[in-house]
Amino acid sequence: NIFERQQEARTTVLKVVDIDDNTADPAVWGRNFPLQYDDYLKTVDMIQTTYGGSEAIPRTPTDEDPRDLVSRSKIERIPQLKRLWAGYAFSKDYREKRGHAYMLTDQIYTERQKVGQPGTCIHCHASTYVPMKELGEGDIHAGFEKLNALPYMEAKAHVKHPVACIDCHEPETMALRITRPAFMEGIAAFKKSQGVQDYDVNRDATRQEMRSFVCGQCHVEYYFQGDEKRLTYPWTEGLTVDAAYSHFESSGFKDWTHAETGAPMLKAQHPEFELWSQGIHSRAGVACADCHMAYKRVGAMKISDHHIRSPLLNVNAACGTCHKTGDQELIARTENIQARHQKLVKIALDAVIDLIDDINAAKANGVAEDKMKAAQQWQRKATFYVDYVEAENSSGFHAGQEAARILAESIDCSRKGQNALRE
C-alpha cells in the first residue's frame, strides 16, 4: 500500500532503549536499530564467490577447538605459501577470512595461537572500545597499552563481542568515529608524510572518508613494533607497498627468520585499505562502505546493509548505482581482472620458490657471504611484495594495475636474487 509505505519512510528512529558510550552489547543497540542489527547478524553466512567469499567446511569439534565449521585452508590450496613462510606461524595455519561474526572465535582457535600471541592481536578481532576504556580508566589509549601488554589468553577475557556498533558509531548521533588507537596514529603519520600536521582523524576527516576509515582500522598491513610489541601501521612514508617496505628497511625490522634460508623476513597482512587507496575507485571517491555496505531498501527506507560481505554476492545494489550494465556483466568484468591477477600471482610465487631453492642449494654448496646476504635481502623484498597482494583479499580488484605492478617488482626481485648468488 502506497500510503503506508510513505508513512513508514517518515517515521523517525524509535528510541526503545537508552544507549550510551559504555553500551558494548550490539543486541541492545539492535533494539533501537533492528534493521541494521538483523543484517549485522547475517555475517555468519558463508558463501563462496569465484575468487572470494568463504566456504563452510565442516569439522568435528574438539575440546581444544570447538568450531564445527571453518573456512578453507589457504596454505593447502596454495602450497607455495608454506615455504614462503617457513618458520613462521602462518605456515602452520592460514585460512580464508570469513564474516565478522567469526572474528573472535577464529582468532582464538587458529593454530597460530600455539606460538603464544600478545594481547595486541585483539585490537582488530573484537569489540574493544569499552574494554579499552575500562582498562584505561576512561582513556582508550592507556587501555590500549594495557591490553597489548597482556598475553593473548588473558586479554581475551576482557572482550566479549566481535566488532560491534560502538566500535564504529558514536552512540548519541550514530555518526561514524574511529576508536582504534593504531589507526589514529597511523593515519596521522601518513598525513604528516603528505605535509598535514597534527591530523586528528575524528576531528578532521570528512564523512565520505570515514566510510572507508572505519574499515581501515583493521583491513591494513600492520606489525608489532619494538619490545613492547606496539601495534603499528607502517605509513610514515605513504600508503604504497614501496613506502611500507622502505619504512621497514629504515628500522631494519623483521617479523621472523626464514627457516630454510635464514633471511630476515617481513609478513604482509590484508592491506585492503592501502591497495584500495591506489585504485581508481578510491580516486573517484568510492568508499569501502559504498560497495561492502551498499544502501538497501527496506520498505520505503534506505539503510546501509550491515551484512558486510563480498559485493559480488550483492552486485545490483553494490555496483548498480554507478554502473548501468547488467549484473552478470559486472561480475564478468570483475572476474576478468581477478583471473588475470591470479595468473600473475602464481608466476610471482613460483619465482620466490625458485629463489628459496637456489639459496638452499648455494648454502649446501657454499657461497660467498656477501652473495648470500644479497640473495636473502632479495628474498625479503620479493616475499613482502607478492605477499602484499596475495594477502590482500580482493584478488587484485581494488587496484588492478597497481597490483600487477607490485607483482612485476616481486618477480624482478626474486630473479635478481637468483642471479646474485651466481654473479
Next chain:
Amino acid sequence: NIFERQQEARTTVLKVVDIDDNTADPAVWGRNFPLQYDDYLKTVDMIQTTYGGSEAIPRTPTDEDPRDLVSRSKIERIPQLKRLWAGYAFSKDYREKRGHAYMLTDQIYTERQKVGQPGTCIHCHASTYVPMKELGEGDIHAGFEKLNALPYMEAKAHVKHPVACIDCHEPETMALRITRPAFMEGIAAFKKSQGVQDYDVNRDATRQEMRSFVCGQCHVEYYFQGDEKRLTYPWTEGLTVDAAYSHFESSGFKDWTHAETGAPMLKAQHPEFELWSQGIHSRAGVACADCHMAYKRVGAMKISDHHIRSPLLNVNAACGTCHKTGDQELIARTENIQARHQKLVKIALDAVIDLIDDINAAKANGVAEDKMKAAQQWQRKATFYVDYVEAENSSGFHAGQEAARILAESIDCSRKGQNALRE
C-alpha cells in the same frame, strides 16, 4: 516514421560533386563534406601531451630529406631501445608518431628506408584503395599482391595521399568499410580461432565494431610472412601478446638476428587495436572513434571530429559524455595510469639490457651451447613482450592491468635468461 525522417534529413547534405569508388582525392570528397574535410586537414598539428601527442622539432631540410619539421626521436629519449634492436633498422631511426597528414612523408624519409623496404609498407601509410584497385584491375586483393611485390620506391609512385576518405568510407552511403586485405584476413583468422567460420568483415561486422576496425586496419602488430613478404597480422590464436608470440613460435619466424647476441628476434609494432581489445573500454563497447574522433557540434550539425589525435587534447568531448568528472581530473586519472606504466617499462627495459650484457659476457668467456640457446630464446621473448607495450602508443592507458601483466612476464623472461646462462 523515424526512418523516413532520417532519409529526409540526409538529403540536406548538399551534393556538390559526384563521388564514386575511384575518387581518391580527399579534397573532392571535401566539397560534399566540408566540415569533415576541414578537420581532416588539421592532422598536421603537432601538440605534445605528457606522454603522447607529438612535438614539432625543426630541422634543416636536405636534398635527401626535405622535411623541415620532424617529431622527437624515441631512440635518443629511450637509449635502451638502440641496444634492444641492435642490428635492425629501428635502431637507426625511430620517432614519435604524429598526425595522419605525415604518414606518407615520414615513411619515405625515415632512415629505416636505407635498408631497402618492400612495397608492402605502403599498405598502412597511404591511400591505397584506388591504387590497389587499379593494379589489380578491379580486384584489390590482386592489387595488394602486386603492390607488395614492388620495391618501396617503385610502389610509392602509385600512391598520392595519406589515408583518405575512400579508405574508410563507401562513397555511396558514407558507410564505414574495410579496405585493407591484411585486416580482412587477420580478423577472419582471429574469428576462426573463436569458432566463427568464413568471417567476412564487410558483411558481418556491426557498425560499432567498424568504428574500431577501420583503425585496426593499421594500428596493429604485423610482420612480413615468407619470401614474398606477405603482410600478415599474427592473430591465428587470438589477439593477446601470448597468442602473437605463440603464432611466431609455431613457424619459427624471425624479423632479424640480434647484432650483439645473435638471438633470433621479433619486432613488435603499435598493437593499439590488440591492447585496446584487452581493456575495460573495449569490454564496455567503447570504440576507437568514440575517443579519437569524438562527436562535435558545428552549427546545426553533429559530426565526427576527423581531426584524429590524442583524446587528451580534447578531453571534454572525448571522455566527458561518459565520465562526468571534470576535464582536469580525467587527465590526472589517465596520467596516473601512464606514469605507473612508464615506470614499469623502464624496469623491464633495464632487465633486457642486463640480459644482453650477460649474454655478451658469456660469449666472451665461453658458455655451453644449450645455455646460450636458452638465453637467446629468453631474450627473444622478453624483448617481444616489453616492445609490445612500449611500441603501443597509449602508454598503457588502453589496458592498464594487461600492460602491467605483460611487463611482468617480460621481466620474468629477462631474468630467467640471465639465470639460464649460469645454471
Next chain:
Amino acid sequence: MQMIHKLKRETVLYLIIAIFIGAIVGVGTFTFGYAKGASYLRSDSQSCANCHVMQGHFDAWVKSSHGKFAACNDCHSPHDSAASAYYCKARNGFFHSLAFTTGNYEENLRITDYNRRITEQACRNCHADLVHQIDIRAVGELNQSAVENLESNSCIRCHSTVGHDT
C-alpha cells in the same frame, strides 16, 4: 527481470486485462503528451512519481538538462503510432504495478531492452535534424531493417544521463 520474462510467457491473460486497464490510464497521459509547457511537463511526469520508487528519477529529471523540455513519456513511450503507445503504457503499467505491489524488484532499476529501444527512438524524434549525418551505417548493415540500423548507433551509450543522472 527474470521474473518478468517468466510472466511474459506464462500469463498472457493477465496481460490482456492489463492492456485494457493500462490503456485507460495511458490514453490520458498520452493525449496530453503533445501539449506544451513546463507546467504540463511537471504534472505529467509527477504522475510517474506517484510511486515513490520513481521519486529519485523524478527528482533527477527535474534537475536534468531535459527537465524543461521532455516529460517522462517523451522518452519512455513510443512516438510512431497511438497503438504502440497504448500497448507500451499498458505493458509497463502492468509490470511496474505488479512489481511495486509485490515489492519484487531489484535495488537499482535497469531499463529493459523493450524500453531501451523506445527511448533510443525518442532521442531521434527530437534530435533527428542534428544527428542525421552521424546516423550512417556500416556496409554490412545497409541491408538490415531501419529499426536495427537505428540501434546500431546508440545514443544512450554516451548520453545515458540526459534524462536523469540517478
